Amino acid sequence: MTQNIQREQALLEWINQRTEFSCHSLQMVSGDASFRRYFRFTDQNTSDTKSIGRSIIAVDAPPKFESSLRFSQIAKVYRAADLPVPEVFALNTEQGFYCIEDFGNAQFADALNAETMTELYENALSHIPKIQKSIKIDNQSLPHFDDKLLDREQELFTHWLIEVHLGLSLPDDEKKLIENAYSEIREVFKSQPQLGVHRDYHCRNLMILDDGRVGIIDFQDAVVGPITYDAVSLLRDCYQCWSDEQITPILIDFHRRYFSNYSWQEFKLWFDFTGLQRHIKASGIFARLSHRDGKTAFLNDIPRTLDYIIEIGGQYPQFDKFVSLVKTKIKPHVLRSLS
Secondary structure, eight states: OOHHHHHHHHHHHHHHHHSSOOOSOOEEEEEOSSSOEEEEEEOOOTTOTTTTTOEEEEEEOOTTTOOHHHHHHHHHHHHHTTOOOOOEEEEETTTTEEEEEOOOSOBHHHHOSTTTHHHHHHHHHTTHHHHHHOOEETTEEOOBOOHHHHHHHHHIIIIIIIIIISOOOOOHHHHHHHHHHHHHHHHHHHHSOEEEEOSOOSGGGEEEOTTSOEEEOOOTTOEEEETTHHHHHHHTOTTOOOOHHHHHHHHHHHHHHHOTTSOHHHHHHHHHHHHHHHHHHHHHHHHHHHHTTOOGGGGGGHHHHHHHHHHHHTTSGGGHHHHHHIIIIIHHHHHHHHO
């Protein structure tokens, strides 16, 4: 019996023995880029006529890799801020199981197209100011997006993408220009006002609820970080590709509504540099997901992240050498690895 089957059976037993719900069987909804797995079940508890037949999501979050407690804590904080996140009905931190409100199957990513993007993005962006104010759990600050975390995320690019996936050993001068580019990014990244950040605020972590609101999931990695982080995660999504002509008016409106106390030029620079940091990290994560976790489909998302680095980094002279390295060496190797 595989470990996944064992954990699924343990999850089913926990639901029936330790929660208010009665569950006959679990239906896999999805896994994601993490180690979590999601299941849907119909509550069969006949003692509560109001809730019988209600759909519930059960989550398997192996405690070796995931913090179910952190998800529950941040859900409580976000719900107190009137953010549309799932209610946590039951929690077992020792086994890494929890039951949450079912947000349905209408994914933001599936609803997003050229006709709907402005309305959907404006709706999702309107949640960010509330997220930014949600920085404490039980009077303790969320972790900060500090140098240690930035170093780990840079290493994802140099180790998992360049060394492991591409098998490249860069000469010292190319290693140095990557370090120099990241130093430029780090300075701007840390110079921004630091507020609450969802940290993975993109189209696959948002849902369209029955009342039309945009619901938020997968917020367990929230930190205190740059004010542009969630906006760039959404508008410069690693899974979407929109032109500047499509995105810039939405970003300008977001700036005007919520951050007009900062100049547009400064805000745009923050946005672009934060996007570079995120896409550098994401390209490494996609390589790690393939080589460490066997999720090879994510390799197909790497060219999109590199294109962002080339396009946006190319607008700033300090990144000329780094962009050239990505464009002439790293991206061609990536494309060959996918052919």
